[in-house]
Amino acid sequence: MTPDKFTILTVEDEPPMLKAIDFKLTKEGFKVLKATDGEKGLKLALLKHPDLILLDILLPKIDGLTMLKKLRQDEWGKKVPVILLTNLVMDDRVTRRIVEDHPAYYLAKSEWRLDDVIAKIKLTLKI
Amino acid sequence: MPFNLIFSIINFSGLALCLVFFALFLKLYLDPKIPKGTALYYFLTGVMLFALAFALALLQPSYANNGYDPAYHLLIVIGLIFVIVSSRHQINLLGMFQRASQQLKEQTAALTRQTAQDSTILDSVGECLFAINEQGKIIRFNGQAEKLLGWKTAEVLGKDLVDIVPGYYDENGRMVPKNKRPPFIALRTGKIVRINWFTSRYSLMRKDGTRFPVSGSVTPIILNGRIVGAIGIMRDATEEKDLDKIKTEFVSLASHQLQTPLTTINWYADMLLAGDAGALNAKQTEFVEELHQGAHRMSQLVRSLLDVSRIEMRSLNINPEPTDIALVCRDLRHEMEPIISGKRLSFKLEQETGLPKLNIDPHMVRTAIQNIMSNAVKYTPEGGKIKLSLKKRPRGINLDISDTGYGIPREQQAKVFTKLFRGENILNKETEGTGLGLYIAKAIIDKSGGKIWFESEENAGTTFHVSLPVTHIKAQKGTTELSRRRGILD
Numbered sequence A: 001m002t003p004d005k006f007t008i009l010t011v012e013d014e015p016p017m018l019k020a021i022d023f024k025l026t027k028e029g030f031k032v033l034k035a036t037d038g039e040k041g042l043k044l045a046l047l048k049h050p051d052l053i054l055l056d057i058l059l060p061k062i063d064g065l066t067m068l069k070k071l072r073q074d075e076w077g078k079k080v081p082v083i084l085l086t087n088l089v090m091d092d093r094v095t096r097r098i099v100e101d102h103p104a105y106y107l108a109k110s111e112w113r114l115d116d117v118i119a120k121i122k123l124t125l126k127i
Numbered sequence B: 001m002p003f004n005l006i007f008s009i010i011n012f013s014g015l016a017l018c019l020v021f022f023a024l025f026l027k028l029y030l031d032p033k034i035p036k037g038t039a040l041y042y043f044l045t046g047v048m049l050f051a052l053a054f055a056l057a058l059l060q061p062s063y064a065n066n067g068y069d070p071a072y073h074l075l076i077v078i079g080l081i082f083v084i085v086s087s088r089h090q091i092n093l094l095g096m097f098q099r100a101s102q103q104l105k106e107q108t109a110a111l112t113r114q115t116a117q118d119s120t121i122l123d124s125v126g127e128c129l130f131a132i133n134e135q136g137k138i139i140r141f142n143g144q145a146e147k148l149l150g151w152k153t154a155e156v157l158g159k160d161l162v163d164i165v166p167g168y169y170d171e172n173g174r175m176v177p178k179n180k181r182p183p184f185i186a187l188r189t190g191k192i193v194r195i196n197w198f199t200s201r202y203s204l205m206r207k208d209g210t211r212f213p214v215s216g217s218v219t220p221i222i223l224n225g226r227i228v229g230a231i232g233i234m235r236d237a238t239e240e241k242d243l244d245k246i247k248t249e250f251v252s253l254a255s256h257q258l259q260t261p262l263t264t265i266n267w268y269a270d271m272l273l274a275g276d277a278g279a280l281n282a283k284q285t286e287f288v289e290e291l292h293q294g295a296h297r298m299s300q301l302v303r304s305l306l307d308v309s310r311i312e313m314r315s316l317n318i319n320p321e322p323t324d325i326a327l328v329c330r331d332l333r334h335e336m337e338p339i340i341s342g343k344r345l346s347f348k349l350e351q352e353t354g355l356p357k358l359n360i361d362p363h364m365v366r367t368a369i370q371n372i373m374s375n376a377v378k379y380t381p382e383g384g385k386i387k388l389s390l391k392k393r394p395r396g397i398n399l400d401i402s403d404t405g406y407g408i409p410r411e412q413q414a415k416v417f418t419k420l421f422r423g424e425n426i427l428n429k430e431t432e433g434t435g436l437g438l439y440i441a442k443a444i445i446d447k448s449g450g451k452i453w454f455e456s457e458e459n460a461g462t463t464f465h466v467s468l469p470v471t472h473i474k475a476q477k478g479t480t481e482l483s484r485r486r487g488i489l490d
Helices: A015-028 A038-048 A064-072 A092-100 A114-124 B002-030 B039-059 B061-065 B070-124 B143-149 B182-189 B238-273 B282-312 B325-335 B337-342 B362-378 B410-415 B437-447
Strands: A007-011 A031-035 A052-055 A082-086 A105-108 B128-133 B138-141 B167-169 B193-195 B202-205 B211-223 B226-236 B321-323 B346-351 B358-360 B385-393 B396-403 B451-457 B461-469
Touching (some): A007 A015, A015 A114, A031 A038, A064 A082, A114 B238, B128 B143, B143 B226, B182 B193, B182 B226, B211 B238, B238 B282, B282 B437, B321 B362, B325 B346, B325 B362, B358 B362, B362 B396, B362 B437, B362 B461, B410 B451
Parallel strands (some): A007 A031, A007 A052, A082 A105, B346 B385
Antiparallel strands (some): B128 B226, B167 B202, B193 B211, B202 B211, B396 B461, B451 B461
């Protein structure tokens, strides 16, 4: 399968980051949905059922982890692959919650180049 | 004849008695503690002269026959004079005694005053102060203790401290067992036990059942080499606890806020370099690479600073698990490959077979080894050699990293593990270092129960040794972890 068959939802509140991710994913051929807070992200996810969600943790309105929790309560949302992409330093509390809610990956933005993130997305979607 | 015999016996025993008296008083007389000219001195002289006079008299064979010898009469007279002289002094002696007794009274009064003053001083200490005897019963409880704990002194004196003031771990709310309580450790070991809320993290319960975080110390009271009790000072550490929370939140927020713009710079530089916005010419590529490297360095520095702040707040979590240290080293070697081959360094990794797994926090120890390895790579000039060897030891593993690098100047070697240390000889050769790597490495190795040391010669190279025990560390509950370097779920 080619990337153009896949839709990716990006939930990110930093405009320059969102722009960069959007640019890269579009260039790769993915269809991109964008949300700038957790509430919009959840609504969009449940409405459009994207193939993968790229999720930041620190977000306005509801944070990424709460959004993930709510997503996992939905029949469809239980199985959708989620890659957490954040700069938040993890402490115990965060780690426990992340593991409970089964994301596909947890990536620290500062350690990952955009190309590597794309590679992880392709790996998860088995492209 | 029998009459003569009786006289001889009286004579003989009298003489012996006189000589014994003489000797006894002479001994006293010669005692340097009795100064000449005192009443006792004159008195002794008199008594000795008497004893001598009687001895001389008894030695006279004519004594039995009422003989007369003026010599001993003269001695008796002189002796009498000395005794009279001494009695004159004795009047002074009486005076002296009276004065001494007066002095004693005054001293006792002063002592009583002093005791009362000391007691008031102790009671006025602005911190909660208590003392217990060797059985752990409360024998002192000051005003601040009353205020802090809500008990009145009269209610607690003679009671068991452990019953009056229970301690609880903040982490799980469980009661601190009696043998882990600082007053009892102090009584048992005879050593000062300091309680710092940041490390002990426990609270005490007041009379009304509320709790407060505590800092302070308990010191054993040692009298004639025996532990007779302990004295404790406690402080409400609520402020420390609040600060700790603020700091932890700040650290977490700062890491996010500082990293975000740096990541943005990195990502856009990446995109430019990848030609996403059209091909760059050679000069443009070079400039963007500089941008990229600068942002990357800054990002590393932010992470190191956060690690340092966590180490210094002692809020590090240690989560030990069986770890294959060789795997960690190979992984790190792989990660540094671009720089290693870029500088044409030879990097050998040697390991003995059958290395045991170590019960360490893999993430933290990885950070420590990474810091040492990256120093070796950074501070070894092009074409140099680096060797990492892992050896089995009876109780753990030794890890040695040697290089043929610039080395550390001898006069600076004592400061290597201090924060922000950078060797003078590399300041103009390598601008990337932050002076935090080895400080962090040592803090981690120490926390893991290991040791770190090194040998170095300038312009010849450096060898760092790390010894890590197979089992040592208990999980330590801090509030944060070192910043993650990779996705945890990879």
